[in-house]
Amino acid sequence: MMNGTIHNEGAFLNNIAKNLGRAPITEGISVPEWKHAPQKEVLKHATQNDLVAELKEQCKRVHTQFHVTDSKQVVNCLTKVIEELGNGPVIIPKDGRFSEYGLEGILKENDVHIWDHQAGNENIEKAESANIGITFSEMTLAESATVVLFSDKDHGRSISFLPSCHVSIIPKSTIVPRMTQAAAIRSKVTRGEVVPSCINFITGPSNSADIEMDLVVGVHGPIKAVYIIVEDK
Secondary structure: OOOOOOOOHHHHHHHHHHHHOOOOOOOOOOOOOOOOOHHHHOOOOOOHHHHHHHHHHHHHHOOEEEEEEEOOOHHHHHHHHHHHOOOOOEEEOOOOHHHHOOOHHHHHOOOEEEOOHHHOHHHHHHHHHOOEEEEEOOEEEOOOOEEEEEEEOOEOHHHHOOOOEEEEEEEHHHEEOOHHHHHHHHHHHHOOOOOOOEEEEEOOOOEEOOOOOOOEEOOOOOOEEEEEEEEOO
16 A cells, blocks of 8 residues: 555644644644553453463354364365365455465365455455455454454455455464454554554454344354464464
């Protein structure tokens, strides 16, 4: 994603400050230190294995299949999962981790479309017709069984939204206690890095309990979700 140019920033911020009845604040901004921060106590002393156990328990509550494997067996695990979900078509982002984890062979054996930003709407069409979308989780919240996905030109949001099933490969090191740790994404801005065009927090398959609190799974997205936790190399 290319960096853009901000126009009329000063006038825009001055107008907001004027309507708030104060002078513009352009420096000295810092994150507040709250007197009470109970969110920092959640799973505070949990080990990485404890977080895996918590994630597994939460997966039961959000109707998500849960598998644990290692880098040597992840190919076999993913092969089995794809077969159980009914095979392809499959859509994946353009992500070097598929090669890093040795998954090229299994992907070649299935009808796989790799997201190509130059293909335009063809990507959307492929996602609509896909049975399975496979992604890598950038960060994983144990407290709620939530995977965090970063969207950019090589990773469209449709990959995890339009296919019938969503499989997320989760490196064990990405698992953190809760949303508090995921908020550390702001550090990308501090370091001057390009931030994702969209950050998606996905908890299991799509579901809704809007009508009389009756849970319905698979209403506006994938009807099945599978998490594959991979022990780090």
